[in-house]
Amino acid sequence: MTAAAALQKAKTTLALTSNYAVAYAVKAADVDVVAVYPITPQTTIVEKIAEFVDDGELNADLIHVESEHSAMSAVVGAAAAGARVFTATSSQGLELMHEVLHIASGLRLPIVMAVPARALSAPISIHGDYSDVMNTRDTGWITYIASSAQEVYDTVIQAYKVAETALLPVMVSYDGFLMSHTTEPVELNDEEEVRRFLPRKDRPNVLRPEKPITMGAFAMPDWYYEIKYQVQEALMGSLKVVEEVDAEYGKIFGRSYGIVQTYRMEDADYAIIAYGGAAFGNAREAADIAREKGIKAGAIRLRVWRPFPTSHLLKQLAGVKAFAVVDRAIAFGSSGGGPVFLDVAAALWMNGIDIPGLSVIHGIGQRSMYVEDFVKIYEMLKSGERNKVIYMGLRL
């Protein structure tokens, strides 16, 4: 082995934004087709991928399309033909893709998409919250919410294995701007090793001229229900795939994350459930401060939002006296304020568990979330505030 090759094989750590971390992961996964339309804060992902393609570091077809609807349509077509594909978007772009998201999952195509989450219009906001990701809730996509650039990199690689095993599209989301445009150290894997982790497998049903098939045909009422149930069944079963892939990845590359992450939950009386980088970071710091004040505080992070990790979460909530969910999106007009709160409440109720909770809306349109706010949430839980929606950081 030459010195240069040895150097390349050695672990590389670079300072990367989460967006660049995605691009490096896409390169390592040796993706065939990338279709994309630029939108803030996603743009720099594909700028970096375009560089890789231009420099000959990634042998992929980069398709310039005329909208996000076309971007998703193009990767649906490429994936149908058996290619390994990638696209990325945010906010209104994700909304414009919405109808095609259903087609991707309905056709059971292993598409991977990165979504640095951003607030929705109107009014126009380029800043980060999770309104866009939460709006894709019922589209049948496996949805991760990562909380560090390193995790973004690792999750995109894992996502290909999950997608190609479960035959479902996978979305990897993370905080817009707070992560997409901030730099962290990221340890990169040896690309040969990543390619061994992601072997090319022949999918049984792809478009090829020798053996014609029809994809996306019409289904009468006596067929449609069964085909959609297949998606539901695959999605519910995919949590196991997510877990196995994470464990296998951990064995090979030394980093794994699990389905839910916890902080000081061993003896916690009061838990904050959060997702994304900023919220979980704040919750952890606040838990330390709350504990100094004598409140047994802990934090839980959902790493996987769809399929909803009901049993993993309930295990964590088992000994808790009260919990709060910090949502960075509003489920407008709903019974419980935030989208994740609704699922947590349903998970408890469906399993006959009665733990009181607070639905906290915060960080909308990237409104600053302070650690003190999270400490206040622990204090509210301790003081017995129960079962209501709190709009934190709002000028009321």
Place this chain on the structure above:
Amino acid sequence: MSLPRVHEIPIGGIITEPGSSRKNLTGGWRSLKPIIHDDRCIRCRICWTYCPEGTIKEIKGEFVVKGRKYQYKYEIDYNYCKGCGICAHECPTKAIEMVPEA
């Protein structure tokens, strides 16, 4: 005919064999049903030409209607007829009537 269960359908509802759309009967959404009054039919074949779904069948044989001999008659395949009414609209002798589906 019994339809396949969830796990018998190729995933993604993909159609893997040619001609299998014959199993997918599309007549179920019809609300009006065309009836051919054979005594008014002049065998012009316009309904056969216009049917967008190809559900009008041309039957060969010896047919005597009101003393006249014909080589053909036309029937509708109700398994696939969607009841769009184009045949009735186009028929020059008004031999096709749209009646409500029972």
